[in-house]
Amino acid sequence: MKIPYVLAAGLVYATQCQGAVTLYGIVDNGYRYDKTEGSRPVHGLESSNQYASRWGMRGTESLGGGLEAFFVLESAISTDTGTEGGNRLFNRASYLGLSGPMGTVRAGRTTHLAFEWAPGIANPFGLGYGRAQLGTTFAYNDNEFGSGRVSNAIYYYSPSLHGFQGGIGYSFQVNGSELPGSSANNRMIDLALRFTGGPLGMVAAYEAVRGAAGAARPKVLTLGASYRLGRLTVNAGYGHLRQSSGTAFGVGADRSYSVGGSFDVGSRGRLLAAYQTASASKLDNWAIGYSHALSKRTSLYTFVNWGKTSPGPVPARLRQSQFAVGMSHRF
Amino acid sequence: MKIPYVLAAGLVYATQCQGAVTLYGIVDNGYRYDKTEGSRPVHGLESSNQYASRWGMRGTESLGGGLEAFFVLESAISTDTGTEGGNRLFNRASYLGLSGPMGTVRAGRTTHLAFEWAPGIANPFGLGYGRAQLGTTFAYNDNEFGSGRVSNAIYYYSPSLHGFQGGIGYSFQVNGSELPGSSANNRMIDLALRFTGGPLGMVAAYEAVRGAAGAARPKVLTLGASYRLGRLTVNAGYGHLRQSSGTAFGVGADRSYSVGGSFDVGSRGRLLAAYQTASASKLDNWAIGYSHALSKRTSLYTFVNWGKTSPGPVPARLRQSQFAVGMSHRF
Amino acid sequence: MKIPYVLAAGLVYATQCQGAVTLYGIVDNGYRYDKTEGSRPVHGLESSNQYASRWGMRGTESLGGGLEAFFVLESAISTDTGTEGGNRLFNRASYLGLSGPMGTVRAGRTTHLAFEWAPGIANPFGLGYGRAQLGTTFAYNDNEFGSGRVSNAIYYYSPSLHGFQGGIGYSFQVNGSELPGSSANNRMIDLALRFTGGPLGMVAAYEAVRGAAGAARPKVLTLGASYRLGRLTVNAGYGHLRQSSGTAFGVGADRSYSVGGSFDVGSRGRLLAAYQTASASKLDNWAIGYSHALSKRTSLYTFVNWGKTSPGPVPARLRQSQFAVGMSHRF
Numbered sequence: 005m006k007i008p009y010v011l012a013a014g015l016v017y018a019t020q021c022q023g024a025v026t027l028y029g030i031v032d033n034g035y036r037y038d039k040t041e042g043s044r045p046v047h048g049l050e051s052s053n054q055y056a057s058r059w060g061m062r063g064t065e066s067l068g069g070g071l072e073a074f075f076v077l078e079s080a081i082s083t084d085t086g087t088e089g090g091n092r093l094f095n096r097a098s099y100l101g102l103s104g105p106m107g108t109v110r111a112g113r114t115t116h117l118a119f120e121w122a123p124g125i126a127n128p129f130g131l132g133y134g135r136a137q138l139g140t141t142f143a144y145n146d147n148e149f150g151s152g153r154v155s156n157a158i159y160y161y162s163p164s165l166h167g168f169q170g171g172i173g174y175s176f177q178v179n180g181s182e183l184p185g186s187s188a189n190n191r192m193i194d195l196a197l198r199f200t201g202g203p204l205g206m207v208a209a210y211e212a213v214r215g216a217a218g219a220a221r222p223k224v225l226t227l228g229a230s231y232r233l234g235r236l237t238v239n240a241g242y243g244h245l246r247q248s249s250g251t252a253f254g255v256g257a258d259r260s261y262s263v264g265g266s267f268d269v270g271s272r273g274r275l276l277a278a279y280q281t282a283s284a285s286k287l288d289n290w291a292i293g294y295s296h297a298l299s300k301r302t303s304l305y306t307f308v309n310w311g312k313t314s315p316g317p318v319p320a321r322l323r324q325s326q327f328a329v330g331m332s333h334r335f
Numbered sequence: 336m337k338i339p340y341v342l343a344a345g346l347v348y349a350t351q352c353q354g355a356v357t358l359y360g361i362v363d364n365g366y367r368y369d370k371t372e373g374s375r376p377v378h379g380l381e382s383s384n385q386y387a388s389r390w391g392m393r394g395t396e397s398l399g400g401g402l403e404a405f406f407v408l409e410s411a412i413s414t415d416t417g418t419e420g421g422n423r424l425f426n427r428a429s430y431l432g433l434s435g436p437m438g439t440v441r442a443g444r445t446t447h448l449a450f451e452w453a454p455g456i457a458n459p460f461g462l463g464y465g466r467a468q469l470g471t472t473f474a475y476n477d478n479e480f481g482s483g484r485v486s487n488a489i490y491y492y493s494p495s496l497h498g499f500q501g502g503i504g505y506s507f508q509v510n511g512s513e514l515p516g517s518s519a520n521n522r523m524i525d526l527a528l529r530f531t532g533g534p535l536g537m538v539a540a541y542e543a544v545r546g547a548a549g550a551a552r553p554k555v556l557t558l559g560a561s562y563r564l565g566r567l568t569v570n571a572g573y574g575h576l577r578q579s580s581g582t583a584f585g586v587g588a589d590r591s592y593s594v595g596g597s598f599d600v601g602s603r604g605r606l607l608a609a610y611q612t613a614s615a616s617k618l619d620n621w622a623i624g625y626s627h628a629l630s631k632r633t634s635l636y637t638f639v640n641w642g643k644t645s646p647g648p649v650p651a652r653l654r655q656s657q658f659a660v661g662m663s664h665r666f
Numbered sequence: 667m668k669i670p671y672v673l674a675a676g677l678v679y680a681t682q683c684q685g686a687v688t689l690y691g692i693v694d695n696g697y698r699y700d701k702t703e704g705s706r707p708v709h710g711l712e713s714s715n716q717y718a719s720r721w722g723m724r725g726t727e728s729l730g731g732g733l734e735a736f737f738v739l740e741s742a743i744s745t746d747t748g749t750e751g752g753n754r755l756f757n758r759a760s761y762l763g764l765s766g767p768m769g770t771v772r773a774g775r776t777t778h779l780a781f782e783w784a785p786g787i788a789n790p791f792g793l794g795y796g797r798a799q800l801g802t803t804f805a806y807n808d809n810e811f812g813s814g815r816v817s818n819a820i821y822y823y824s825p826s827l828h829g830f831q832g833g834i835g836y837s838f839q840v841n842g843s844e845l846p847g848s849s850a851n852n853r854m855i856d857l858a859l860r861f862t863g864g865p866l867g868m869v870a871a872y873e874a875v876r877g878a879a880g881a882a883r884p885k886v887l888t889l890g891a892s893y894r895l896g897r898l899t900v901n902a903g904y905g906h907l908r909q910s911s912g913t914a915f916g917v918g919a920d921r922s923y924s925v926g927g928s929f930d931v932g933s934r935g936r937l938l939a940a941y942q943t944a945s946a947s948k949l950d951n952w953a954i955g956y957s958h959a960l961s962k963r964t965s966l967y968t969f970v971n972w973g974k975t976s977p978g979p980v981p982a983r984l985r986q987s988q989f990a991v992g993m994s995h996r997f
Contacts, residue, residue, distance in 0.1 A: 358723065360723070362739070362761075362762040362774070364762055364773040366820075375846040375847035375850075376848075377844050377846050378844065379839055379844035379851070380773060380817075380818040380820060380837075380838055381844075382774070388760075390739060412755060413760075413843075414739070414760040414762070414774050414775070415760075415774055415775065415818050416754065416760075416775055416818065417739075417758075417760040418755060418756075419755040632727055633727060661773070662735075662773070664736075664737050664762045666686070
């Protein structure tokens with residue numbers, strides 16, 4: 005429950021429903037058309053086009069002295085079919101933590117730092133708009149890095165100082181439960197720094213995973229910058245994958261690049277465009293999108309994506325195109 | 336969250352918890368005895384006897400100009416064992432939409448029109464009371480028609496005009512995700528019209544499914560009418576299944592009939608009785624039920640069903656009887 | 667939603683959000699180290715150390731005349747990985763019932779009486795603190811007894827009379843759905859009595875399961891007592907398992923003993939220590955724990971457990987040790 009306000013006789017009284025549980029989410033469904041070279045097109049009603057559909061609970065509790073306890077339980081859902089995502093109830097987040105003047109500590113399953121900080125800065129489309137999302141050619145969200153979310157993790161976020169914030173995290177086992185013997189687990193170290201001040205945004209994130217002896221030890225660096233000039237925001241990004249097992253697109257090392265921008269059309273519209281490419285795996289994507297806010301919580305959107313994709317670990321430059329039109333609603 | 340009321344100093348102030356999320360549901364558990372000819376009886380604690388047990392979230396947002404955005408996420412549960420229904424989190428509903436003076440558009444997983452409108456008119460027991468539910472001999476809820484719920488669907492509901500309301504819907508794939516090539520999917524077209532005015536209710540619904548080349552193309556028509564005479568309401572229904580694959584009861588075409596009524600006993604009680612039958616699959620059911628409202632949200636119920644059933648695609652007139660007593664609670 | 671309070675102009679007004687749904691839960695994550703003789707250690711971030719992580723919905727409705735309807739839907743979750751527990755949505759509870767001056771009736775999936783009443787009296791650690799929980803050497807929570815939770819059950823709880831309360835329950839099938847023929851199901855009868863008055867607590871619970879002909883008919887008796895002397899509370903327990911199938915630790919009969927105590931350190935701390943052992947299966951555990959309340963809802967904890975365990979149905983006295991430090995948060 006969010007804090008509601010009672011307006012009575014000219015006075016405002018804050019009333020709190022329950023300790024502090026907020027039930028929240030996003031439902032996003034739309035028509036989408038997907039065509040990959042060599043296959044028949046897939047079209048129909050799809051979810052999670054502009055934003056990933058989800059529901060969750062979150063809450064905070066003041067402990068005094070500026071200290072706060074908090075938790076998040078967040079579930080991924082496919083709202084076209086009603087199914088849950090990732091074969092687990094709370095695939096998106098399940099953590100608790102403490103927050104205070106010295107920073108924030110988080111423990112549980114959570115987004116890693118590149119996934120959390122980089123897409124919104126390196127790409128106008130962030131994590132949404134189908135293949136326009138940054139992870140289409142960037143590697144930070146490959147399965148090796150928990151697809152962007154890691155279990156069994158402890159994270160520390162520094163306070164923001166002159167616009168700078170740092171983060172450091174460790175996962176004892178990226179996916180699944182811990183196995184006997186530390187070295188049997190896919191352990192991940194995560195480091196990131198970001199700057200947000202005035203019109204400028206910058207981010208650098210680094211994740212490294214170490215598994216069983218002899219297994220690949222993938223590492224990924226993600227850089228991003230954005231600059232706002234009135235109604236226009238420009239974005240650019242760079243990613244560097246090394247020592248990958250190559251299971252995603254058949255390459256052990258890769259470099260990704262993104263450039264794009266967004267433009268506010270009136271008070272409710274936003275036009276977005278971007279290009280991204282990965283050099284070794286030979287993926288790329290051109291994207292144009294438009295979002296129209298019906299309210300703060302509800303938007304209509306449309307987008308077109310086209311470029312080259314690869315159907316798996318064997319690199320193959322197949323043409324792919326995508327079109328969607330739909331609606332997203334937050335609660 | 337529903338709107339709570341603050342009573343202070345003789346004044347009533349409405350306060351709203353959060354944007355507009357309502358957490359709601361029904362829990363229904365009771366003792367049930369089921370006997371089918373040739374098998375030993377099954378008895379014990381069963382859920383979803385009078386109403387299907389469920390929990391869900393729903394909300395609306397006013398967009399101005401009479402336009403409203405809305406969403407529903409609704410989960411089926413077996414409250415005797417704690418399990419979720421349909422092997423998916425939100426089996427009952429997961430959709431969003433817009434509603435306004437020109438009608439309502441809904442997109443996602445939802446009930447189809449026969450399932451939504453016909454049972455409450457064609458049958459005093461509607462969708463509940465065990466084998467007394469309309470779908471026992473009617474075919475609109477066969478697996479071919481998504482068991483009454485379709486994924487990947489877009490629906491339009493007209494406004495109500497002089498008591499008449501129309502609906503039209505299309506599902507790109509009734510169950511599961513869309514496959515490459517339109518014709519590989521089980522697509523459904525759905526049309527319905529209903530009238531509700533004074534004591535009279537009428538409904539006509541038609542669903543047609545088209546799958547892969549060579550596959551069956553099942554079609555089902557469902558008609559219903561009800562009339563209220565003081566404390567008594569009488570109901571009648573007719574269903575016509577054609578071109579079915581016959582996987583439900585071994586017949587490609589079938590006609591179903593229902594007749595029954597309900598009688599209000601005092602201000603809290605309701606007595607219900609009905610008969611339904613399907614001619615080709617040779618199913619039938621006699622039903623008597625009673626519901627006693629402890630409050631607006633809580634009821635005690637009991638019912639008896641007896642008739643002929645078929646254990647699957649091979650038609651066989653096996654005697655079946657069913658008895659239940661239990662309690663349902665809405666929240 | 668719990669009942670919130672509006673404090674305005676020196677007056678307290680109670681306002682109620684929604685009929686009466688409370689969304690609640692516990693998130694508990696911490697670092698844990700587990701070492702069993704002959705295996706490599708397992709360590710990392712684990713959930714449910716002090717309390718089992720969960721989320722749920724519950725509500726009550728007054729029916730007048732002192733009668734109340736209620737329901738609980740409660741989900742077990744592993745908050746280190748985001749997964750649900752027990753392969754079902756509401757593994758912990760899904761029931762409804764009526765409560766009044768003559769007692770309480772509950773129907774659905776619920777904890778059995780030994781699981782609900784005994785651990786908090788027989789053991790300072792109750793159901794938490796890793797291997798310090800009473801069920802480590804006691805058998806009431808063996809798989810034969812539904813691991814402490816039974817489906818398809820009806821329970822009656824008497825009112826409390828001079829500190830005494832009795833309970834009786836029956837499950838038609840401990841786990842899963844009922845099968846044809848009563849005798850094909852694992853039926854459980856459950857009886858318990860407890861006393862709570864002043865400093866003294868006492869409990870006796872008895873569960874007996876009867877399955878298919880020829881199958882084992884396990885029975886378990888659990889006794890417990892606690893006494894509070896100022897800041898100190900002492901606890902003792904006794905368990906007697908008979909006619910077990912021996913699938914848990916290879917023994918058909920066993921006796922368990924527990925002794926321990928807890929000591930309030932200041933207004934926020936609690937120190938706990940206990941020993942428990944099972945004679946035939948040759949399990950035991952020594953436990954020391956400490957909990958520090960940051961608030962009514964949030965605690966930091968640490969504990970150490972060491973003793974003998976058995977990896978399954980073949981008895982083997984393997985040394986096991988466990989250490990944890992973490993945080994739990996209620997909402």
